[in-house]
Amino acid sequence: MAPGTVQLNIFAWNQKLTKYVKEGQPEKTMQLFQQMQQEGISPNEFTFVPVINACAGLGALEDGRLVHEQLIQSGCKFDVFVGNSLVDMYAKCGSIEDAWRVFNRMPSRDVVTWNAMILGQVKCGQGQKALELFQEMEQEGVWPNAVTFMAVLNACASVVSLQEGRCVHEKVIQSGCESDIFVGTSLVDMYAKCGSIEDAQRVFNKMPSRNVVTWTAIILGYVKCGQGQKALDLFQEMKQEGVHPNAFTFVAVLNACASLVALEDGRCAHEQIIQSGCESDVFVGSSLVDMYAKCGSIEDAWRVFNKMPCRDVVTWTAMILGHVKCQQAQKALELFRQMQWEGVWPNSVTFVGVLNACASVVALEEGRCAHEQIIERGWDSDVFVGSSLVDMYAKCGSMEDAWKVFNKMRSRDVVTWTAILGGCAMHGHGKDALQHFERMCEEGVEPNDVTFVCLLSACSHAGLVDEGMHCYTSMITDYMISAQLEHYTCMVDLLGRAGHLQEAENMIMAMPCEPHVAPWMALLGACRIHGNVEMGERVAKQILELDPENSAGYVLLSNIYAAAGNMHLSENVEQQRKERGVKKQPGRTWIEVNNEVHTFVVDDQDHPQMIEIRAELQRLSGLMHDAGYVPDTNFVLHDVEEEEKLFHLCHHSEKLAIALGLINTPPGTPLRIRKNLRVCEDCHTSAKFISKVVGRAIMLRDVNRFHHFEDGICSCMGYW
Ligand SMILES: [Zn+2]
Numbered sequence: 001m002a003p004g005t006v007q008l009n010i011f012a013w014n015q016k017l018t019k020y021v022k023e024g025q026p027e028k029t030m031q032l033f034q035q036m037q038q039e040g041i042s043p044n045e046f047t048f049v050p051v052i053n054a055c056a057g058l059g060a061l062e063d064g065r066l067v068h069e070q071l072i073q074s075g076c077k078f079d080v081f082v083g084n085s086l087v088d089m090y091a092k093c094g095s096i097e098d099a100w101r102v103f104n105r106m107p108s109r110d111v112v113t114w115n116a117m118i119l120g121q122v123k124c125g126q127g128q129k130a131l132e133l134f135q136e137m138e139q140e141g142v143w144p145n146a147v148t149f150m151a152v153l154n155a156c157a158s159v160v161s162l163q164e165g166r167c168v169h170e171k172v173i174q175s176g177c178e179s180d181i182f183v184g185t186s187l188v189d190m191y192a193k194c195g196s197i198e199d200a201q202r203v204f205n206k207m208p209s210r211n212v213v214t215w216t217a218i219i220l221g222y223v224k225c226g227q228g229q230k231a232l233d234l235f236q237e238m239k240q241e242g243v244h245p246n247a248f249t250f251v252a253v254l255n256a257c258a259s260l261v262a263l264e265d266g267r268c269a270h271e272q273i274i275q276s277g278c279e280s281d282v283f284v285g286s287s288l289v290d291m292y293a294k295c296g297s298i299e300d301a302w303r304v305f306n307k308m309p310c311r312d313v314v315t316w317t318a319m320i321l322g323h324v325k326c327q328q329a330q331k332a333l334e335l336f337r338q339m340q341w342e343g344v345w346p347n348s349v350t351f352v353g354v355l356n357a358c359a360s361v362v363a364l365e366e367g368r369c370a371h372e373q374i375i376e377r378g379w380d381s382d383v384f385v386g387s388s389l390v391d392m393y394a395k396c397g398s399m400e401d402a403w404k405v406f407n408k409m410r411s412r413d414v415v416t417w418t419a420i421l422g423g424c425a426m427h428g429h430g431k432d433a434l435q436h437f438e439r440m441c442e443e444g445v446e447p448n449d450v451t452f453v454c455l456l457s458a459c460s461h462a463g464l465v466d467e468g469m470h471c472y473t474s475m476i477t478d479y480m481i482s483a484q485l486e487h488y489t490c491m492v493d494l495l496g497r498a499g500h501l502q503e504a505e506n507m508i509m510a511m512p513c514e515p516h517v518a519p520w521m522a523l524l525g526a527c528r529i530h531g532n533v534e535m536g537e538r539v540a541k542q543i544l545e546l547d548p549e550n551s552a553g554y555v556l557l558s559n560i561y562a563a564a565g566n567m568h569l570s571e572n573v574e575q576q577r578k579e580r581g582v583k584k585q586p587g588r589t590w591i592e593v594n595n596e597v598h599t600f601v602v603d604d605q606d607h608p609q610m611i612e613i614r615a616e617l618q619r620l621s622g623l624m625h626d627a628g629y630v631p632d633t634n635f636v637l638h639d640v641e642e643e644e645k646l647f648h649l650c651h652h653s654e655k656l657a658i659a660l661g662l663i664n665t666p667p668g669t670p671l672r673i674r675k676n677l678r679v680c681e682d683c684h685t686s687a688k689f690i691s692k693v694v695g696r697a698i699m700l701r702d703v704n705r706f707h708h709f710e711d712g713i714c715s716c717m718g719y720w
């Protein structure tokens with residue numbers, strides 16, 4: 001072959017290679033490169049650039065390295081053009097070290113070289129390094145272009161540096177790039193991510209034209225700063241201007257709907273998603289599941305979930321959190337198991353959801369399993385996960401484990417402290433709570449309103465009236481936290497339990513916030529404890545005026561009459577309740593036995609071990625009778641015969657759960673039980689007797705607090 005022919009040939013090859021890369025077909029470029037070498041044609045410097053670019057496009061680091069070696073061996077000229085493509089390839093393939101090596105060896109660099117390096121640093125999450133490079137570049141006298149600005153603005157957004165962002169913005173204005181749509185969009189995005197939505201809006205308004213990315217950036221900005229409605233308004237505007245939303249826009253809009261609990265807007269967006277064909281996108285699908293779950297429509301969440309062609313950890317986590325939120329903890333735990341069978345790895349948010357689920361049904365063993373997995377992944381030092389662990393152990397009745405996790409945590413925030421204080425409150429460890437509150441303040445952690453709710457209820461559950469009053473005053477005067485409904489409720493509870501009924505009532509009357517049943521209910525409970533029928537009647541009237549559907553109000557009032565021996569009035573109240581069609585909230589109890597959570601309702605017949613449970617209750621009732629137990633039938637339905645009352649009393653859901661626990665665990669094993677309502681007087685007394693006659697510790701968490709029954713005594717000492 002004549003030398004001239006070869007020359008012509010390689011020129012044609014190179015042209016073809018370049019054409020494929022420019023058309024976005026890097027695979028074809030690589031194939032052609034192989035073919036060319038098989039045909040014995042040695043590449044020249046114009047061959048290498050498109051081939052290296054193709055490696056960059058494919059993210060093929062190993063191929064890229066091989067081509068780089070070939071380039072060195074070929075002895076081709078190493079000019080800025082070749083160098084740029086190498087830096088770009090290494091940066092895009094994620095090997096920033098290799099990119100640096102080439103960059104440092106380049107005899108001269110232009111703006112493209114710097115851009116590639118800066119982008120590479122942003123890509124591998126080193127925004128600060130990218131900003132330093134930008135400075136160096138300016139010092140070397142290289143002028144930034146639009147691509148540089150986009151990269152640097154991304155870097156500012158990633159390190160959330162509003163100050164740096166503003167500096168770059170000034171340079172953008174000086175360079176005249178501000179009207180560039182891509183630079184403008186990066187500015188909007190930077191301001192939105194750095195938390196200055198006002199600046200984002202200002203840039204947005206000045207832009208001569210905007211694309212879907214611009215709109216999405218500003219919509220996301222409003223979602224992020226908690227202005228969901230503004231985000232939805234902008235979405236409408238965007239469509240009116242004829243800009244078509246993409247998958248990212250829909251994700252932002254769905255987040256806005258979720259934050260606003262706007263189910264109808266969410267459904268509207270869903271329809272548009274179906275029309276646009278984005279529904280099968282895993283990112284969009286997960287946001288749909290999340291939106292429906294957060295808006296409380298778990299059925300819709302399931303419908304989307306079942307239709308999704310593939311699901312990732314975000315999808316599963318949204319489902320798990322959704323079920324936790326609508327109090328279907330067992331379903332949430334089931335989903336967690338299913339997710340792992342399907343080979344999807346949980347992330348830290350998944351675990352937080354799982355721990356919440358365990359806490360809500362007192363699934364201590366399941367919680368421990370999750371804890372082990374968390375340790376394996378090294379997430380137990382994460383403050384978010386750690387706080388959830390503390391909360392889970394406290395709510396599952398093991399303050400010992402809660403303290404262990406708490407003490408091991410390297411950093412603790414207000415959520416962690418509040419979790420442990422909440423645990424102290426639930427277990428009636430009032431003194432502990434006060435001590436640790438002091439420690440928390442010494443460590444410089446600022447308490448919030450929730451911390452004080454925990455602290456006040458800790459005082460209330462331990463009968464520490466003076467200390468509680470002191471905390472309340474300190475909250476208002478020292479911490480400038482104004483009292484809200486929850487604080488008033490705690491204070492009414494604290495005063496009422498201690499017998500200061502009149503002061504408690506005065507406190508409610510003086511409340512500046514909207515009237516609410518919660519503090520009245522606390523006072524009614526106190527009226528029951530102290531047998532104050534006259535005030536009880538008055539309080540119950542208030543409750544039923546505020547909420548005529550409040551079944552607990554009827555039940556408590558009827559109990560007050562019954563306790564005062566006035567069965568006639570007690571039955572009247574029950575009668576009224578029925579006439580008005582107010583249904584009692586069904587009592588429900590959970591118990592975890594051998595890693596499985598069982599649920600019971602009153603008179604439950606569905607459990608497979610029902611015959612054994614009945615037999616066990618029969619046996620217990622004999623033992624308790626011998627120990628001096630007398631059933632208290634005042635708290636059962638009032639329209640049944642005495643004998644039948646006894647039967648119902650024996651079949652309250654907490655008793656069924658205790659019996660199940662006793663027959664399925666070895667002697668001496670403590671039982672952990674969760675009740676969705678306040679435990680009834682008779683179940684409370686029975687649990688005391690049972691703990692004594694069978695020699696078991698029983699930990700029962702009702703809606704208010706924990707009761708530790710041991711050897712015939714309850715830890716609550718009557719404060720419940
Ligand atoms: Zn009961």
Ligand SMILES: [Zn+2]
Pocket residue numbers: 684706707708714715716717718720
């Ligand atoms: Zn108790």
